[in-house]
Every structure is written in C-alpha cells, then in structure tokens.
Amino acid sequence: MPTIKALISQGHIEKVLVPLLPFFPQAFTYVKGDLLDKIWPVVKPLIEKKGFDTRRERDALLHDLMIEDPVELASEIDSDPFKTLIRTILSARSKDEQTIKVSDALFKHYDTAEALAAAPPEKVEEIIKPIGFYRAKTRSIQGAARMLIDKFGGEVPGKYKDLIELPGVGPKVANCVLVYAFNTPAIPVDTHVHRIVNRWGLVETTDPEKTCDQLMEILPREWWLVVNDLLIRFGKEICKPITPSCNICPLDELCPKIIVQNKPKKKQAAGGKGKMKK
The missing domain is CATH 1.10.1670 (Endonuclease Iii, domain 2)
Known part of the structure; x- marks a missing residue:
C-alpha cells in the first residue's frame, strides 16, 4: 500500500x-x-x-x-477583503465560532478601515473582549486599518508582499486573505x-x-x-x-501516523518521531 x-x-x-x-x-x-x-x-x-x-x-x-x-471558517465568511482581513487577525488562538460572533458585533459599529481606525480603542476592546488577547488584537486591527488608509488608499491590497506589512499580519493571515478575499492561489x-x-x-x-x-x-x-x-x-x-x-478516516490505510514533536524530549533520540496508536 x-x-x-x-x-x-x-x-x-x-x-x-x-x-x-x-x-x-x-x-x-x-x-x-x-x-x-x-x-x-x-x-x-x-x-x-x-x-x-x-x-x-x-x-x-x-x-x-x-x-x-x-x-x-472565520476567514471565509465574507468576500469583502477588509472584513476577511479583520476576521482572520482576530481568529488567532480563538475558535471560529467565537471569532465570527465577535467580528459580527464589531462590524455593526466599525465596518470600514476609516471607521475602525477612528474608533476609541476602549470601545473596540469592549466588543472583542470575549476572544483571547483582545488588547493586542485591538492594536493590530486598528494599526492595520490605519496603514490601509495611509499606504493603500483605504483598500486591502491583493499582493502578499503588501499584506505582510500590515500590523497583525503574518504568512497565514496574508495567505488567508489571498485565498478567501481574492481567490488567489x-x-x-x-x-x-x-x-x-x-x-x-x-x-x-x-x-x-x-x-x-x-x-x-x-x-x-x-x-x-x-x-x-x-x-x-x-x-x-x-x-x-x-x-x-x-x-x-478514509486515509487510514495510507497514513503512516507519525507523531509530531517540535522539540525532542531529553534523553530521546534525535528526530522525536514514532508511530501513533490507533
């Protein structure tokens, strides 16, 4: 096999x-x-x-x-690039269901880059508080909104090299925006x-x-x-x-079931991998 x-x-x-x-x-x-x-x-x-x-x-x-x-998934709810960007930033270390609920509440008040950039930070924090790291995420989404205005005319750019410059945006968020907002592979x-x-x-x-x-x-x-x-x-x-x-799982017979360990334990052979029990 x-x-x-x-x-x-x-x-x-x-x-x-x-x-x-x-x-x-x-x-x-x-x-x-x-x-x-x-x-x-x-x-x-x-x-x-x-x-x-x-x-x-x-x-x-x-x-x-x-x-x-x-x-x-939180990232695929909207075709609107701005909402996709903000939802995806908020989704870090948060369940999709909660992210969708919180971001829906946020967009009732601040659904454009201009509105979010001008919002009082404490108001944004209050809305997104149910998800983790709400203070850091408030700084990220408002910083991203301001950069969209200052550098990209208020529009979400459709290129990876531009997206990655935005606060709160790493490779995963940038690629989510490309896929779910722009249909870019x-x-x-x-x-x-x-x-x-x-x-x-x-x-x-x-x-x-x-x-x-x-x-x-x-x-x-x-x-x-x-x-x-x-x-x-x-x-x-x-x-x-x-x-x-x-x-x-339809792939059970094909899967080697490798245990993934990012950091090998002490006294363990290099590689840190073994077979996973069914």
Whole structure:
C-alpha cells in the first residue's frame, strides 16, 4: 500500500484529497473548472455512497451537499477583503465560532478601515473582549486599518508582499486573505494543516511557515485554494491532535501516523518521531 507522501510525489494528489471532499462539502467551493471536471468521475461514486442522486445536474447537487454542511471558517465568511482581513487577525488562538460572533458585533459599529481606525480603542476592546488577547488584537486591527488608509488608499491590497506589512499580519493571515478575499492561489498554514501534513510524513518541519514553503513546492498549484479549508475541517473533526478518529478516516490505510514533536524530549533520540496508536 503506497503512503500519502508516495502518492503525492507520483502526481496522484487526487487519491489523497478527493476522498476527504464528501466529508466536508463546503470545500467544493474552492474546487472549480478544469479541476472539478478532472476529479468528478472519482468524486461521483463517493457522493453516491452518501445517499445522493448523482444523476442530477452537478451544480445543483453540490449546492445541496454544501447546504447539509453549514460549517464555515472565520476567514471565509465574507468576500469583502477588509472584513476577511479583520476576521482572520482576530481568529488567532480563538475558535471560529467565537471569532465570527465577535467580528459580527464589531462590524455593526466599525465596518470600514476609516471607521475602525477612528474608533476609541476602549470601545473596540469592549466588543472583542470575549476572544483571547483582545488588547493586542485591538492594536493590530486598528494599526492595520490605519496603514490601509495611509499606504493603500483605504483598500486591502491583493499582493502578499503588501499584506505582510500590515500590523497583525503574518504568512497565514496574508495567505488567508489571498485565498478567501481574492481567490488567489495560496496555502494558508495553521496548526491543523501543519500537524496533518507532518503526521502524513509529507513534510518534516517544526513550524507552519516552513510547512507553507514546502507545501508550495510539493502541491500542484491547482489544489492550493482548497488545502486550507479542507485540512482545517479534517483536522478539527477527524485527524484531531490527541485522539484522531482513524476508524472513520478514509486515509487510514495510507497514513503512516507519525507523531509530531517540535522539540525532542531529553534523553530521546534525535528526530522525536514514532508511530501513533490507533
């Protein structure tokens, strides 16, 4: 049985990612055009197993699938680049559900760069206090709003090199904005994506930024848009950090189940990796 790394190295990434799609249909949002046409013969029987009539028109079928999967990430709620940027900055170390609730409350009062930049910091802090690090996040989002006004005419830039200059924006946030606001291929890597691809043995890295760099070399560009959405959901619901649900995972037989340890323990052999029990 080939491993996940071997399949992707041999150009068969669809054998790894396609089996996950019916579990998380919202990810079909980012599978379009030629890519969807190419994988549809493989996707179709997987959807049939879920009890859907695949003789129907494809777009209508996918629409119904996505309705049954209402879960959305904080970064993908809006097509508005400003709201996507602010939601994603706020999402750091916070659950998506809470981030969405808090950012919705924030946008009722301050929904533009100009409004947020001019807001009294204590008012912003009061609104976003339910999420962690609210004082630091207030400084970040207001600083980002001011820089948007001062340097980018109040608009969120659509280039990585510009986004990364904004306060509170690192590689993950910048790539989320590119993917979810501008539909620009990029690979946002959070702790879930980082953990999963290391667990698969696809990369051997110690931080998300290095993981991102390697994934951009390994994964075909046509798959970049879907990677973050699909693997975050997979990491939250199946390939969990402590007790992964290997018994329901469609990739169980392909997965080497590598334990990821960023810092080796004392008296432990270099590498710090072993097999994970099912």
